[in-house]
Amino acid sequence: MLTIENLEVAYFNAIQVLKGLTLSVDDSEVVALLGANGAGKTTLLKAVSGLLPLENGAIGEGRIRFQDQLINKTPPHELARAGLLHVREGRRIFTEMSVEENLISATYALTGRDAQPDFEAVYNYFPQLKDRARQTAGLLSGGELQMLAIGRALIGQPRLILLDEPSLGLAPKIVDEIFDIIARINQEQNVSILLVEQNANAAFRIAHRGYILEGGKVVLEGSVADLRRNPDIQTFYLGLGDQEDKKSFRDVKHYKRRKRWLA
Amino acid sequence: MITGHYKTRYTADEGIWSTWPKQAGLVAALVALAVLPLIANNYVLLLAGQIAIFIIAVVGLNVLVGYTGLMSLGHGAFFAIGAYTTVAVHHEFPNTFPLITLLISIAVAAAFGVLFGLPSLRVKGLYLAVATLSANFIVLFLIRQEWLAEWTGGVSGTETPNAVLFGYELRSQRAQYYFIVPIMLIMLLFAQNLFRTRFGRALIAIRDKDYSAEILGISLYSHKLKSFAISAAYCGAAGCLWAYFFPAILPEDFGLNMSITLVVCLVAGGMGRTLGPVFGTVLILLVPEILKIVFANVTDGDANAQMLFSPMRDIAFGVLIIGFLIFEPMGLVSIWDRFWRFVDRWPFSK
Amino acid sequence: MLSVTHASLAFGGIRALDDVSFTAETGHITAIIGPNGAGKTSLFNIISGFYQPQSGSIHFDGTDITGMRADKRAAMGMARTFQNIALFRGMTVLDNIKLGGHTRLRSGFWSSGFYYGAARREEAALRADIERDVIDFLELDHIRKAPVAALPYGLQKRVELARALAMRPKVLLLDEPVAGMNREETEDMARFILDIQDRWETTILLVEHDMGMVMDISNKVIVLNFGRKIADGTPDVVQRQPDVIEAYLGTSEDREVTV
Amino acid sequence: ETKQWRVAASLPMTGPFATAGQLVAPAFAEFEQQVNDSGGIGGRPIKVEVEDSGYIPRNALANFQRAMAGGDLHFYFGDSTGFMELVGPTLEGDNAVMMGSTSFASSLANPAERPYQFMAGPTYEDQFEILLKDIADKGGKTVAFVYSDTEFGRDPIEHGRKVAADLGIEVVLEEVTKAEGADIENHVTKLAQANPEYTILQGYVTGVWPQLIGGARAFGLQTQFMGTFWGMEKVIADRVTDQAGPFLDGYQGVMPYRYFYDQEDAPFYQQLGAYKKSINPDFPGYVVTWELEGRLNLELWKLCMNRVIEADKPVTPDNLMAELRAIDNWDSGGFFGQPVDVVDHKIGQGRVYRYSADSKLFTPVSDWIQV
């Protein structure tokens, strides 16, 4: 579905962010991508969805293929029309338009495909949105905004969704809800999902495989079950103590433990 | 070979002319400014004087637009207020000492600045730009009124006084140059100092994120108004010098055209930087003249050829502005920065 | 130190806050939690003075500050960070932090413009102060001259905290300080917050969705739902309240254990 | 010693009055060629340099100073009242130069304050006076002043009021309009309300006056429209007639000069026509009045030059201006219908012409009126 080989990306021809990254997403698979702040996760998604040039970024080396097509230089709207939809960091809802108009805006992703937008399907996943269809989107709560962002992608009848930190700033209960729905979407719609997350617990719940990104490179990859067993992942991403129990934040030390994959 | 500039005190780290190549450059620039009139003809001095005056005004605009992030398309009005205040002061008290007039012009312009700034407490962005533009038109409208004509000369403008310093009348452009340029330098230094200390920093904070500034204890009301006042004061000073420099003024001199030229100078030079206005003004005021000289040399003053070339000059000028925005959007100062980075790292620079 | 009594706030038809009262004890960490849209940020906004509550009052340090402008409250020693990072993007880290010192400095427009003299001494003193108490403390030395816009998210959050600290606040309002951070970074931030509490006895108000952190470090937890306070107490107590679990926590804790 | 006489000019070749500048500019090149072909002045060739000002006084001042910096300058032609007033006070000592312009602003005809500036015709005030006298002669009782909100438009208004009062004519409307792109409907409405016998238009070059007259005619207003120098150009009137119909028929106005087609007893016009034909076989035989104005400035300078040189005096601005002031009973050979004097640095006469859409000519309807 999506394969990325040896990708290098720099902003302003100066700030090198991705340094030879390789990754793939198979059909109907949920792949989690974890990594520290500034590791380049968002940059990777922007590179895939063609948004980099709008932010003075550029792909140097490397190839990105979507459904066996080379898409290094394909403009974003054509990717959307081919079924690759990007739910961006910070949700990026059109705040001055109504919820419904936000959904309509995504119908452009169906251009050139013989398909009708299915608003009801979206409202089925997210009943709250239906109640607020005519409301100005800027006034929705954080969870609803995230639902709308995902709903907007669904309108485009995607084959692959790039999902950037859907849990950001959401209450625990909503995070659960949303992740449940993401899992449902993956199963029912047969779409692949590349999920960028900081909340490893939540991400591992629904993902099949995972990658750990650090300093612009993949430092670890494997099935979710494998990753969960990795002691570094347990310490740095899952917050488990030495005995695989929950570690209290009050016990955090001033010095840092070294990560084994850096060795 | 310079491998780095080590600083041992925080004050040194905060200095502006911190490296010796920069200090040498500063001295060279000052010497050049001092000797220019000795070798230049009236035409060059006319341009130099105009540029110096404009620099003051653009520095003022920079305070508001570049540092505080409030857009204005009406600064021609403050220029006008400074100029007409000077005329009016000399009309009432013919022998006023020029620096006193300058201070009065500054004060009056600053007061108008506060008045113009009132909308900024409610209005942002383009709305503010158009509010100031409107204010500009209204000021010009008032200046043209018959009932103010005694001081303003009304529609047909008025002759302006010459500065008299200690019994010596500044008639020649050379003498005026030595009056204007030091004032410009002082005002430039003042602005530079302002923006590396508390007050100026607060303005920049308002530009970058107003509510965040507020939460740090910066009063938006008073700072926005003060910014308008300072900005207007600079333009008022420029207006005062303008009135001394030119033999006559007309209301049209200070219209939209001037306001836009000020903005263009600022953008070409680089907003929010002290040297931006200097570079921008020099570029924007000199380019049309250089184009003229070039075309005059090509055509040898021939009328028929001039007819063809004159519109092309306008086109060239517009293309220059657009080209700048596309290729050097941060203005000339970014070239300047690159230059100094190069010098500082030489011979390791590539 | 800080108390809110019967505060209500509505936007059009939406009741963002509905008769909310609570007190934050001096030197304690008080956490405010609740679902999205419950009114936590709105509560911060009326405390810091961006919105005026339609009814109710706010007392800070013994004074009634209801109706006072935001910048005045800051001068009294109130600092905060924002849910969506609100740094001055055009400036360096150092300048951002210096701005935190704004209310402590005296030099005005004239002395700033003339610089040599009072203004210069004051600037140097501020710089020394910040270097010692803020930059070293929050481990920002390596990026002090970097423009904030280019920093990764986590560091930006830390710079925002640094800026607030430079104000020497009596009370510090933190709106989702660890959102978007992974476990490791969250731990760092938790450490800083605890250290601040220790070192300056700052009163801290904390809005956060990371329950692990909230429950571990706060002394008291207040739960909001639809603008109303539904619970108030120590973390242990609140955590077990069924209506809190129902409205906010959900059952994810259980699920996590199943792994 | 200079080898050639230098003349420089600022003309508005861009900006709002570009039409005027572009029409006049070729005359300067032609003057240079014609004078040099006939041996120059006092045996030395002349050099004419033209610059664009965009009708901005400050630009014209820069042009002027650059011309001055280029060596001895013997005549300068300015392009606006604003420039003339801006440069006026600086013309002293080494900076002095004889200076004509496109402006007829009354303040420029002032030997005491403007010792080096002159005007090749009557001031706008004079022109108004001529028109009002003509109205009075014909028994007119009411008049409207319609003028643009510019210095140029307002220049003669106050004087006009006074003269009208003296002549017993009532000013029933004073209407201020934009210099270009005026809101014709409103102005016509107001004219209709005031219903004056005569309407004097002032302060327009190519625009507004034709539209205003057209609108009023279409509406059926009977008022007699009148104009001053810049609103009296046949080329414009002809264009309007060709493109929009004959509504300018009967329009009148004051003109200080004879139209170029009026060549009877006008040796200078005949020569100029012949010369133009010789260098350009397509020359249609008509020279626009705006060009005549520039040309007359140059001719006056040439006359003064010749007289100074003949008198064997040094060619200085003071000597040139002294000769100008001494012009008395001068036969221009065309421009004026009778010998003229220079008084107060101007030539205060003109007469009223009327446009006929049939013949496409402005023909005189009054005698030369002296003011």
Next chain:
Amino acid sequence: MGQFVQYLINGVISGGILALIALGIVSVFKATKVVNFAHGHLILFGAYFYFTFAVMLPEAAFMPDWVRSWEPEWLVAYRADAPSFSPKAAIASWISDVPRILLGLAGALAANALLALLIERLVMRPLLGQSTFAMILSTVGLIWVLEGSAGLIWTAEAEQVPSLGPNFPIRFELFGANLFLFSGSLFNLLIALALFAALMLVLRYTRSGVAIRATAEDQSTAYAMGINVPRVFSSAWLIASTTGAVAGAILATRTGLSPAIGLFGLSVLAVVLMGGLDSFAGVLLASMLIGVLQAMTQWKLGGEYAEIVPYVAVLIVILIRPHGFLGQEEIERI
């Protein structure tokens, strides 16, 4: 009272033209967040193009005679006994002008559209991703380029162009006063309002409207949603340039050709902000209000006051309503 109605009519007519000009500024703003300072000069080009295709081209040797003046026999007969300035004569002369009016309009629309595409490609496109401020200023730079180019291409000013509709005075009596208006102006008003309404409906109620608004709010997200952002940009410029061409043609018939048309366009900015940059309805309201206020001021106070009416009005309005009559307030969530 009758006089009042007269000036009201005059004001509404000029308000219609203001609205038509404003339309172009608003549509570019809606799509790109750029306020086009050069819109007046786009209109100026429209006017010159109209002149070129409706006056200059028909006079060219290779054009058939009927383009310049269409005189079928029935028209000659119809006109035969009409007195000059009568409606009949006006209609007849308009009919004989129809071919060149159509040619002029078609030419102006096409040429202006081409010009706009050029501007969009060469100036605005390279600035994509730059701050809107830079884009706005580049339109200021465009003013010089366009003005210079116009000066280079056309020396023709003070030219008259045929009016779009038949132009004869209409007289009627109301409240005891004799009122009049020109049929040509009425025709212009109708064209302006029709264009305005059409565009407003398209943007409000169609999918394209959503695309345009989405692009305005967040270019890159709109792009990622499958919206062809560059196409949206060029369409916005196309709308502006074609409505601008019509506005130019109308202005040229009303006030004659002159570079002042460019400046006139600039003053419409005040109207646009008064209405609210992003609201068509608000801008229409503001246009009418300014038109009427200006007419009333001209009537009661005279021309020098009329000129500053828009500026005073916009200042007052945005002090009371910082986003104009109907402009949308940005939601800033802290």
